[in-house]
Amino acid sequence: MKVKFAHLADCHLGAWRNEKLNNLGYFAFETAINKIIEEKVDFVIISGDLFDVSNPKVDVIDLAVKELKKLRDHEIPVYGVMGSHDFSPSNKSMLRPLITAGLFNDVSQGEKPEDNLILNFTLDQKTNIKLTGLRARKRSLEIEDYKILDKKNLEEEKGIKIFILHTMLNELKPIEFKDMESAPKSLLPSNFHYYAGGHLHKTVPTELRKEKTIIRISEKTKVIYPGALTPTNFRELEKYKYGGFCIISGDINHNTQEADFNVKFIPLKIKEIISIDFNCDNKTSIQVKNILKDKIDNLNVKDKIVTLRIYGTLSSGKPYEIKTNEIIQLLKQKGAYEVLINKVALSSREYTSIRVSIGKTNEEIENTLIHEHVQKIKIKDINKKDLENKTHDLLSILGKEREEGTKVKDYDEELIINFKKIFQLGKEGND
Ligand SMILES: [Mn+2]
Incomplete structure (x- = not known):
């Protein structure tokens, strides 16, 4: 059949x-x-x-x-x-x-x-x-x-x-x-x-x-x-x-x-996407702003989604001087449907911030950081894998926002219950 x-x-x-x-x-x-x-x-x-x-x-x-x-x-x-x-x-x-x-x-x-x-x-x-x-x-x-x-x-x-x-x-x-x-x-x-x-x-x-x-x-x-x-x-x-x-x-x-x-x-194919990669190595923040502006002027972005990844090391000036909002506005004035800008891998010779791997999702970065830190910690009776899992569980309960209509007191109580569950401090320890 x-x-x-x-x-x-x-x-x-x-x-x-x-x-x-x-x-x-x-x-x-x-x-x-x-x-x-x-x-x-x-x-x-x-x-x-x-x-x-x-x-x-x-x-x-x-x-x-x-x-x-x-x-x-x-x-x-x-x-x-x-x-x-x-x-x-x-x-x-x-x-x-x-x-x-x-x-x-x-x-x-x-x-x-x-x-x-x-x-x-x-x-x-x-x-x-x-x-x-x-x-x-x-x-x-x-x-x-x-x-x-x-x-x-x-x-x-x-x-x-x-x-x-x-x-x-x-x-x-x-x-x-x-x-x-x-x-x-x-x-x-x-x-x-x-x-x-x-x-x-x-x-x-x-x-x-x-x-x-x-x-x-x-x-x-x-x-x-x-x-x-x-x-x-x-x-x-x-x-x-x-x-x-x-x-x-x-x-x-x-x-x-x-x-x-x-x-x-x-x-x-719901919307057309334009992706721009911009390497700032050996450029000053002012140069980057000007080159980007020219580049944008020559693009047809009408009704398209624009992703812009700005990375590299500025020879002078600071990453925040390349203003995300200004670039977004410029692209939207040209009719872009939506603009997303990623500057996580942008740094300056004037200072270096914490290095995070490029091209990874937040989740992957979080996993790596937790994994690396756990390797350095020793807690009696908890093995490393278990500690890693508990850290994830802890972050996930702490990341939950209080829902509309939930009382602060109830929210706090639930947090404590969940916390006890993770570390098996209460009676109900199984999950
Ligand atoms: Mn999936």
């Missing part, structure tokens, strides 16, 4: 603090859902990180419900797993009400008797394809779950099978992600017909992004990462310009248990 399904990953709804870019993110999701309905697929796979956080704002939840309901009205079921961003260890993910409403089928269901993880299959009624998968945890901790996964029952199950993952694999990791945690491919159960990957925000295999490319699924190309549905941060805008999703179509034969799948990438 003929089948067709869509594979999305890393939608990160609500990822942008910038309102205009955030709305473009919503629009990308709506556009994807409309295209999927036009394509008349049998079902949709979302490989984790539908939301940017596990407790998004009501607008984000409303949008997700609205769009997923459109799919349901067209009788298109959605299968998926939670990602590193929308998973909550205390089961407080806002995906839960969506799952309860049947708008999102979490296929990562099973039992965990002692040191063993047994996953169940979810059967797609229309195609009889069987789906399962493993949800992520924060900081790739799900790799520990893969190590205790009962692969035998998954591998021996008859039928046409799809595995959904939100984990990077060593063998498929692009060089620029070498610091990202990943798992060996051998941890995945074999004998599946398609592996729907998420977590990596880059499309892999990269050839998929070439126009009119169709990849036929073979033993070697079974794991596909569509990448982020749309860029979720400055670097992704700069590097990838746009995201997209995959449509997989082909023939399946339930008798011979064979599937012949073809994958194509559907790009979502």
Whole structure:
């Protein structure tokens, strides 16, 4: 029989603090859902990180419900797993009400008797394809779950099978992600017909992004990462310009248990992006201002998003003398849709500030800093990995703002409860 399904990953709804870019993110999701309905697929796979956080704002939840309901009205079921961003260890993910409403089928269901993880299959009624998968945890901790996964029952199950993952694999990791945690491919159960990957925000295999490319699924190309549905941060805008999703179509034969799948990438080009790199080495701040102004004068930025990365070491003058606001205004006067400027790697010979690696996300920088500091600290009865995790947990509870309508007293109490939980000071120490 003929089948067709869509594979999305890393939608990160609500990822942008910038309102205009955030709305473009919503629009990308709506556009994807409309295209999927036009394509008349049998079902949709979302490989984790539908939301940017596990407790998004009501607008984000409303949008997700609205769009997923459109799919349901067209009788298109959605299968998926939670990602590193929308998973909550205390089961407080806002995906839960969506799952309860049947708008999102979490296929990562099973039992965990002692040191063993047994996953169940979810059967797609229309195609009889069987789906399962493993949800992520924060900081790739799900790799520990893969190590205790009962692969035998998954591998021996008859039928046409799809595995959904939100984990990077060593063998498929692009060089620029070498610091990202990943798992060996051998941890995945074999004998599946398609592996729907998420977590990596880059499309892999990269050839998929070439126009009119169709990849036929073979033993070697079974794991596909569509990448982020749309860029979720400055670097992704700069590097990838746009995201997209995959449509997989082909023939399946339930008798011979064979599937012949073809994958194509559907790009979502929501806005044109212009990215400018400006090296300030051996220039004074005044020279930089003048050259930049000339450069901007000669650009057509109408209705485009502009990303400007200013880096290097000024021969004289200070980085703050290159005023971000002035440059933004100049570009907006020329009709730019939105302007993003990154000056983190700009310094001056007049003084040097703390060095932070270029081209990394805030999260990666934070991970590195915590990792490095933990190596220098010794605390009795807490090992280094544990201390690293506790530091992350601590930062995440301290980073939570008091919600509107929550009393200061209640907010403080909750902080203390969570603090005790992390350091197992209270009665409920398990998480
Ligand atoms: Mn993600």
